[in-house]
Amino acid sequence: MPTSRERLLLQIVVAILSLIPLSAGAACVVLGPGFLQASAPWPVDLDSHLRFLSGVFFGVGLAFLSCVPAIERKGERFRLLSMLIVLGGLARLLSLVLAGSPSPGHVGGLVMELAVVPCLVVWQRRVARLRSRTGSAARRSPT
Template structure:
């Protein structure tokens, strides 16, 4: 079920990234100069890449979990940057707020789901979770 949830969530950056890479600023219904349009297309390509990476990670979370953790951190950092824009510039249109929800809500929730499922699997295999393992649980060495 987790794999399906990650793949459904990955459809958002896959579709939005492809649309932005192809359509540029017009995808957002905006008029932009060449520099802004170029930058948006570049960032859309990165978004498309994040979606592809999430889809790939979902196929084998046991082996690709560290990559998934890095992916989630990158998405959350982007969400924090977007949130700073909301604080500094005001409320953006609804699609951007929905993206913010994906970046700071859905994506970290999927990571937490994976970590909890992984912890349950380790406990079932005979490994006991200990408070001292918190650093490792959060992705540390």
């Protein structure tokens, strides 16, 4: 696959997957625990904490989107954001072990956090390396 096509495909995938934290984060900021079909009343601290974390999740989605235009040059940011997601996935895995299996949507989140996101990091690094080689070759070739 040509480097430019692979880069474009990565950009499209990251842009689409960014919709997950953006939509889930926004919905949970607005709805609070009701987003999870929790029955009110719920503890005020739970509401506050969940809305805070959802705001952070929304921000992570925005930050991933900011990587899309020059994704081959945003490796550090991409890896930092990915590390945050993987750490969240590890916390979700701990919850699974301690509290039991969550709903299918949260199990899907766990797969995204601990499998898909690390694969995206490898893919981003590959695209960056390929673009770097292509750029170096273009600078060396006589015009």
